[in-house]
Amino acid sequence: MSDKPKTIKVAALADLHVKDTPEESYRDLFKEISGTADVLVLAGDLTDLGKPKQAEHLAADLAACSIPVVAVLGNHDYEGGEEDRLVAILEAAKVHLLDGRHVEIEGVGFVGVKGFAGGFGRFMLSSFGEPAIKAMVAEGIDQAMRLENAMRQVRADRAVVVLHYAPIVETVAGEPPEIYPFLGSSRLAETIDRFEVSAVVHGHAHRGAYQGRTPKGAPVYNVAAHIEKPTGRPYALLEI
Numbered sequence: 001m002s003d004k005p006k007t008i009k010v011a012a013l014a015d016l017h018v019k020d021t022p023e024e025s026y027r028d029l030f031k032e033i034s035g036t037a038d039v040l041v042l043a044g045d046l047t048d049l050g051k052p053k054q055a056e057h058l059a060a061d062l063a064a065c066s067i068p069v070v071a072v073l074g075n076h077d078y079e080g081g082e083e084d085r086l087v088a089i090l091e092a093a094k095v096h097l098l099d100g101r102h103v104e105i106e107g108v109g110f111v112g113v114k115g116f117a118g119g120f121g122r123f124m125l126s127s128f129g130e131p132a133i134k135a136m137v138a139e140g141i142d143q144a145m146r147l148e149n150a151m152r153q154v155r156a157d158r159a160v161v162v163l164h165y166a167p168i169v170e171t172v173a174g175e176p177p178e179i180y181p182f183l184g185s186s187r188l189a190e191t192i193d194r195f196e197v198s199a200v201v202h203g204h205a206h207r208g209a210y211q212g213r214t215p216k217g218a219p220v221y222n223v224a225a226h227i228e229k230p231t232g233r234p235y236a237l238l239e240i
Contacts, residue, residue: 008106010160011036012223013235014043014203017076018058020051030065033235039105040067043203043223044074044114044164047086055086059093068105070096072112074164074204098162100146102154108240109154113147115165116140118185125181144187151195158240161192163202170212171222172205189214198240
């Protein structure tokens with residue numbers, strides 16, 4: 001008998017931006033995904049303005065999803081200052097919301113944080129100067145540390161990292177270069193590369209590129225709904 005673990009299919013999608021009066025229902029899409037994948041991952045910006053009503057609309061659509069759902073919040077989900085209510089609504093809908101935590105599903109550890117801005121490589125913002133700049137850098141470092149602490153708890157042989165902000169510059173290419181520092185941070189990739197990671201998914205960069213790799217080779221996928229994907233659908237389908 002082979003000891004090779006079962007391959008699972010992960011559907012990954014970000015930036016739904018559900019509004020007060022939804023322009024479209026995601027019920028049919030979630031039904032489709034349920035027949036195609038083993039796990040659905042939502043990589044942030046679940047709502048447009050972080051309003052509980054928007055989260056309720058999403059929760060209602062997720063009732064059509066018959067597979068486990070894993071998610072992180074994005075920057076838009078914090079806009080209304082009611083992120084705790086959003087979390088409560090979505091967790092009541094049986095969504096595994098990750099914020100420096102992990103969950104194991106079918107032998108794969110899913111680890112997630114929102115991430116934060118800060119820039120990439122030698123252009124990454126440093127903690128120098130005004131308190132506001134230092135606070136911004138400190139937030140990015142905190143997100144990276146939360147990710148590292150969660151990764152250290154994973155016992156599964158395979159791990160998928162779920163972010164909203166990008167960990168590498170390759171998957172934001174296509175956006176205006178002037179806003180690259182606000183789309184992610186290499187600090188996230190530095191943390192990821194301390195571990196064996198099967199895949200990384202993120203959103204946020206609506207006009208970015210679909211695929212890249214961390215410096216040590218972990219595959220990274222920009223799964224924003226607006227990005228063209230090999231499936232020809234709004235979601236990516238990854239075999240883990």
